[in-house]
Amino acid sequence: MKAIFYSTKSVEKSLMLHANNQRHDLVFTTRTLSTETTSFAEGADAVVVFTNDNVTAPVIHKLAALGIRYIATRSVGIDHIDRVTAEKYEIKIANIPAYSPQAIAEHAAALALALSRHLVQASQQCQHFNFSLNNLIGFNFYGKTVGLIGLGHIGKAAIPIFKGLGCKIIGYDILPGQNLPDIEMVDLDALYKNADVISLHIPLNEQTEHIIDRTSIEKMKTGVMIINTARGSLIKTTDVLDALRTGKIGYLGLDVYENEHGLFFEDHEADQVRDPLLSELMRMPNVLITPHQAFLTTEALEEIAHQTINTLNSWEN
Incomplete structure (x- = not known):
């Protein structure tokens, strides 16, 4: 062939x-x-x-x-x-x-940990010999509630990682009746209400497009962390930006982006015009973006x- x-x-x-x-x-x-x-x-x-x-x-x-x-x-x-x-x-x-669903799950955890401890900001400061601890206060994952949306191969691989950090794991999946250890199955509204960290592990389709939007964000805890290593259009970027500005969303980790087609996987450093939404996201210290590399092991x-x-x-x- x-x-x-x-x-x-x-x-x-x-x-x-x-x-x-x-x-x-x-x-x-x-x-x-x-x-x-x-x-x-x-x-x-x-x-x-x-x-x-x-x-x-x-x-x-x-x-x-x-x-x-x-x-x-x-x-x-x-x-x-x-x-x-x-x-x-x-x-x-x-x-x-x-x-290797572990590759995606581990990247999701890496984004979450890097955000929680301001590792990118700390590294940048140290490169300039600025060893001040100002603005670097993070939080423990131990005792926090992690909500996993989607419990296919990748979602299931994320369970032991966050469990090993001492987190309580709650999960939602479109297929009911899954009997999984170390996780409490809940509906979406309960997940939004109770999770300190929300990680997306679902496919993109008509039912899941913009599953994270203004309506769902309003149901979440103030200061929630959202991680997306699945598909960019699961998140309505404009609504997430608004929530980041108000502090409703405290941390955002993206390996995918709603408008990444024709942008990710290529070098656009010399471009004179850049995506305005993505540019604003990357200026925020509580946002971490990687170029669709979660699979790259x-x-x-x-x-x-x-x-x-x-x-x-x-x-x-």
């Missing part, structure tokens, strides 16, 4: 080639998939994409015209793929059901490569 990989990073290429073991004809490009780059897929059977690729109806229409029969994404989420259009053209879609990348090649194997067979 011939497959073209879009949005390929250098480290991914070597791992994919190793996992492939010369079985499939693999072509790699650093370019993202769009209507302008569909021509790269000419002669291929499958395209392999990532979350920043534009797999919309016009793109799929062009891919179908080239004879593409398969689309695989190197991610758990498939919200960037127009599944209805793919089904119309009988193009099969596959994702990575799970890959050696173990996770190896598992993504292995499962992607297995998907191609299955389709070929």
Whole structure:
């Protein structure tokens, strides 16, 4: 099978080639998939994409015209793929059901701990030989209540991490009746009301888009910490900014951003015009943003490569 990989990073290429073991004809490009780059897929059977690729109806229409029969994404989420259009053209879609969920869960905890102890601010001060302790007072996680929204592979991996810090864990999931140790299952309103820290681990769909907005924020504790390592559009950024300004939200940790498409995964340091919402967020000392890197561990990348090649194997067979 011939497959073209879009949005390929250098480290991914070597791992994919190793996992492939010369079985499939693999072509790699650093370019993202769009209507302008569909021509790269000419002669291929499958395209392999990532979350920043534009797999919309016009793109799929062009891919179908080239004879593409398969689309695989190197991610758990498939919200960037127009599944209805793919089904119309009988193009099969596959994702990575799970890959090192500990990588995402650990990054969520890292964001939370760094925020709680002002580690970025402290490091910046020390680099200027400013060793003052002013404005660096943090809080203990021990005894705090952590609310996990979404208890799939990643949410479940987060439970022992926060439990190990001495936290009480409460959780909400759309699937009722989960019997999990070390966690109390609650409804969303109870989670909003009681959690000191809220961490999002759910997919993006019509039901979850802007699950964190003005209405849900009003139900939360004043000074709540919100962590999002899932999908940017789970949070309505303008509402969160308002809550940060008033102090209703005390801390915000993001590895994803509502308007990250075309921005994250690339170097935009030289841009003259920058996203105004993101710029305002990053000026706030109680906000920590990372560039969609929660998945970026050696173990996770190896598992993504292995499962992607297995998907191609299955389709070929």
